Amino acid sequence: MDRDPHVCVMGEDVGHYGGSYKVTKGLADKFGDLRVLDTPICENAFIGAAMTGLRPVIEVHPWDPDGCLLDSLQRQRFDESRENPVILFEHVLLYNLKETIPEEEYICNLEEAEMVRPREHITILTYSRMRYHVMQAAKTLVNKGYDPEVIDN
Template identity: 45%
Template sequence: MVKMFLFDALRAATEEEMMRDSKVFVLGEDVGHYGGSYKVTKDLHAKYGDLRVLDTPIAENSFTGLAIGAAMTGLRPIVEGMNMSFLLLAFNQISNNAGMLRYTSGGNFIVPVVIRGPGGVGRQLGAEHSQRLEAYFQAIPGLKIVACSTPYNAKGLLKSAIRDNNPVVFFEHVLLYNLQEDIPSEEYLLPLDKAELVRKGSDITILTYSRMRHHVLQALDVLVKEGYDPEVIDLISLKPIDMLTISQSIKKTHKVIIVEECMKTGGIGAEIIAKINDNIFDELDHEVVRLSSQDIPTPYNGKLEQATVIHPYQIVEAVKGILNKK
């Protein structure tokens, strides 16, 4: 085992795949000489040079389109968005090209591109740098969407994403890069379409992902001490959603809370509720409770920003409210 920060785990995954396959390359703003805004590509330029660690102009639509074209011709690009919010400028390339080309070409082309970078609500980064874009991309046919949450799953998931023949949007949370964990020194890969059972329990199912996993675990410390027994699932795959794991849990607990940083309106939680109602509604003993961020642009003011997202005490209150309901 070796102790790594999350950004180091992502860097290690990238370097291992670049060493393994000469078709893998990285492009984006400041990924080369500077080593990336969050140092995920630190020192890779010195080892691999300008053509495999490519510094781009500030032109997200152009370099994302370049990456998709490169993927169609046999390369395996990794696009780093300096902030995932900036990739809204490449929404056309991601939706109309990356998501569609395998289908519209009748399978003649594959698009093995990874689009990764930091997102989520940070610490006073302002509205335009604190967006929660997972639901924006979830609606696009043809994409896979992954949200890492620990150094361990970040490394294994990124390696799998790079090897996948489909376009993968890979979400990292800006506040998790300095999370540290012991991870295996030997190579490992993790599936892109499976949720992780974080804790087994019998009282209630808590579904979460990304940074909110850690808020849930803080809430768990309180709940377990008070005699509650929640089951916690980290979704990891936001598209496709692992309904098998979710269904198995709900059939055991019959109650479910979704904790997300996404907006409530049209968010990931809304899609999960629809899937639960479609597939296992009869297993529910209580309506699905959804704890989501406020439907507002993220404020710059620190206290208002904190009030935008869900906190552990709210999770504790919600679980108790359901389980103590007569």
């Protein structure tokens, strides 16, 4: 949000309350009420915001298995020159984990898997919350003399 003034956060209670899981805590204070917007869940409004040039980040919970948002995306005709929408599914049990992150700005490449532990005996492919379980399993394998590689996709 520091880099792009068109990015805004929209969703239920994402403003000063900080979201249901507190993942947007502090954003309203930092970026203001015009960029961190408490809204009802209204897929068409989110799509409309994107069509006007905004880059909305939407907190939707729990994920709607009927795919109302996906249906809205499919029905809209986007100009080929616009960036494609990105949908990121997060595991709710990861929200309370604390990690060390770099102080300087960094960008995650969404088109490549992350090589978490490069080694040679066995390759374990994982994603989301299972990464933490796999890393524990990798430690066990190392203690037994194996050298597992871990890739987070």
